[in-house]
Amino acid sequence: MGLFRKIIYSFLLFLLISHIGLSSAFAVTGEHPVLIISSYNPDARQTSGNIYDFMEEFERLGGKAPIALENMNCKSFSEAPLWKNKMEELLAKYQGKRSPVLLVLIGQEAWTAYLSQADSIRGNVPVLAALASRNAIILPDDSVDLKTWMPDAVDFFHDFPNSSVKAGFVYEYDVEANINLIKKLYPKTRNIAFVSDNSYGGVSLQAHVVEEMKKHPELNLILLDGRTNTIYTISDKLHELPPNTALLLGTWRVDMYDGYFMRNATYTMMEAAGDVPTFSITSVGIGYWAVGGVIPSYRALGKDMAHQAVRLLQGPDSDRVEVEVIPNKIQMDSKIVKDKRLDLSSIHQPIEMVNETPSFYEQYKYHIWTVGTVLVVLLSGLFVSLYFYYHTKKLKDELQESESALREAKDRAEESSRLKSAFLANMSHEIRTPLNAIVGFSDVLASGGTSVDEQQGYVDIIKTNSDLLLRLINDILDVSRLEADRVTFTIEKCDVVPLCQQVLASVSQARKSENEFIFECDRESVDLRTDTQRLQQVIINLLSNADKFTRNGKITLKLEVDDEKRVATFSVSDTGTGIPLEKQKQVFERFEKLNEYVQGTGLGLSICKLTVEKWGGEIWVDSGYTDGARFVFTHPFEIEQPNK
Template identity: 40%
Template sequence: MLPAPPDSLQTWRPRAIDLIRSLYPQVENIALVTDNTYGGISLQALVRAEWENYPDLNLVLVDSREGEETAFRTYATLPPRSAVMLGTWRVGSDGEYFMQRSLNDLVQNNPRVPVFSVTGTGIGDTAIGGYVPEYENGAEVIANQIRKYYDTDDIEDAHFHTSKSLYLFDSRKLKEWKIAEYALPKGSVIEDTMAAKLSKYSHYIELLVAGILLLVLLLFVTWLLLRMRRLKLTLEEREGQLVVAREKAEESDMLKSAFLANMSHEIRTPLNAIVGFSSLMQSEELSQEERAEYCAIVVSNSEMLLTLLNDILDISSLECGKIRFNYASEDIVQICQHVMMTTAHTRQRGVEGRFACPVGSFMLTTDAHRLSQILINLLTNAGKFTSEGSITLGVEIDEERGEVLFSVADTGPGIPPDKQDLVFNRFEKLDGNKKKGTGLGLAICRQIAMIVGGRIWVDSAYTGGTRFVFAHPIGIDPGGENREGGGDFYPLNSASPSL
């Protein structure tokens, strides 16, 4: 049995009591805070035994074994002229460990009471300081003694190794409680415990900061790469758009050049006839019959020139969206009958004009003037190329597809299949020497059809001559009077849909 060393626990005294009385002479109550651990129970027993030396002080036990609510309530109701000694505070009455802020919450219940520590607990957070042990790892000393005993079977060198104690104070708490350093016991250690903790864990803090910086750098690089990728995709998209725009501009330039070339040729032809025959009419040697013939030629070419100019203005206005469409509910049967009468004079002698419609009346939301313009163009063209037989204007109502089909069929020579799409091009004349015309009528028809949301094409299945079909949607929303035509530009030489 080893004898107890002179500084063993048997001679331990809680010097924090003397420290508290030296700093706060008027103190009457000292509360001891302990928890549900063996250390807390032992500490409470030692303090109870030592309390016999302080009959003028009242001991208040804040014991977590009585329940956390009771401990918190006891601490909150400490009377005036009280101080606190922190022992242990880790385990509650149910055996569960307290949260890290539990001790702070306990002390905040009564912040006017000064707090000291007898174990080092709370110094740097809640306690001003105290007489605390210098904790060290004695496992190595004990292990060496055990090993030596087994090696030599000698127990004489075995001894107790007790930790020393010191007065330790937190500089921040001393300033907070206005305690002068000269009032502290001799040899007291004053330090910024928060800085000491930070210094102890500085390596981990550095690793944490480095990790955070690395994460931020990684996020920045990722964001930068994603941004570069988006910029690359945007540049590729813009490059594609520029290529398309350039191709459209080149195509538009070619179409403009072709349009101007055709227009100059078409205008020059009737204008030359007007100028030439007008000059011949000035001769006094002309007979009355010759003068009348030349005058008729001038009038005919003047009308052709006027028609050409009107068609050019129409198609330009349609493509630019400058023509205003007036949508209203119209009876298409009346429109068709009126168109048949208007174009009767364009049919050649012996050609019969027919109108085929399954109903006596049908109301359709449309622009009556533009619908009439399409039908007149189609009927006039049919009249030019049909010398015998008939020209039929037909109407079919397709409720399932939501369309009204207007068709103009003739018994003329027909159009070759490989040229049926070309007839809708500007200034296109399949037989320019046989019949006169501007070559813009069908181009205007297609532009109007697209503006109203319809279609126009040549029926390739029709073999009795030529049959043009115009599909007009039934469900046009008028939207209001004088709605402007136009919208997206569609090339006039694009392929026509088949029936």
């Protein structure tokens, strides 16, 4: 089976596990299936991957029994009393002709729900367990207050010697090894603060830690329990930890309100813990926070589970109990060890380091790949260019055979040259003016001999022309993107009345204008679905344009709404010089300026026209207005993303 098929299959399996509740994920096509009961905890992707590997390997090894998949849909520890009944219902569902030949338990919740059943309910069906810990707790009944309940830890091997569990893989969280590691690296430690969350894994791990810490009466145990805390109260308590305290991380996904948290929660704790030495018993925090820890060697177990399942169903030694304990390893963060200057010489076991300084290739492999890719692209471009060169030469030779075709090509070339020359002329004219000012006054400043006030004046001139040059480049880019349909609108609901008032105030203040700016609208609120930044850009361009051609006059921004047509109409009127009737259509052309002596790029109105048309509106000059100039544009109540 190909990799792509495997990925799709795993994804579909994950969706099934996530959404089917207690329904069967796979129809049982025959009698006596292999029954898989999954806990469905927040590690659903890991669970689905192991289930897929199990099913694929089981089929490859010749497993004949059909497979049924059930999901307990376990979440936080707050619903723990329900799990026992869920497991009992599932076991009762598969009785008689549907009784399973093998029961596969995946996850700690399914594991403990099974162990909490009476012997008569568990029956004699062989059990294979995985993704669980040998250290567990027995589920309480409904009368127990789960927030204050302190359960006793049980050990599968010691407390369930006659269990039907014949095979599987369990983790062993070694509290003793982690305490010894802490004492070796921080011998002054007097307190151990243990963090656990409001999940079954957190509560069972806390019970195991409480039991193991009885071996260390010299250490004070501080429990930071997610059943009675949120990430915020935990953070407050981390701030108040006494001196000589080491932090031991268990699990943190669910808080007292059943809210799910992932790595962002541990980052919040990390900020609160400050310089508190932090270790992990489950790998949580290793790689970015914890110094290290003795943790299980986590790995994919699906295929190994399939081998054990086939052995139980077919092998001559099917009665042999073969529950494998996943070995532990010491894992340390190389960067933190170096930063804190920790001496690891007292640790005589092998240490797996993370965050080590990579080799030159590992450190710069993306750069190397990038350079290699660029070289490949350049060579490819060279060959493509050569191909097109010879192809073009061939076409040219063919065109020379036809006088009419050659003349047509010549005309097109002349037209292209004319358009290019016109564009360059406009660009040269617009860019040269601010550049001349920048260069000229920079030379004056460099030559010295001027007073501080004069120097400040020259700096202001240079800054003004630099801003003008930057606006020109930005306007050219805007026009290019708009004409190439490469604009993406960020559409959101917006009340445009306060937006207009804010824009009006901003333009008045920014331009230090002597004109009076007025806003008119007969409504207190007008909601549109629009791209706020683009709408502001259009209004600002029109107001700035009006301000340039008006002296000591009035500039009015007016907003009118037509509910029947579902259109808002904006207008900007001024009492300035106005626009001749014959030139009113030309003002929207690129680089069109009616007065060459007025500062500006000649692109603002062109950008306005392109933007308004993109959202389905219209823009025009009101020819009936004679007190100056009035620009009007429309905006639908709701606009859609322009098609590219």
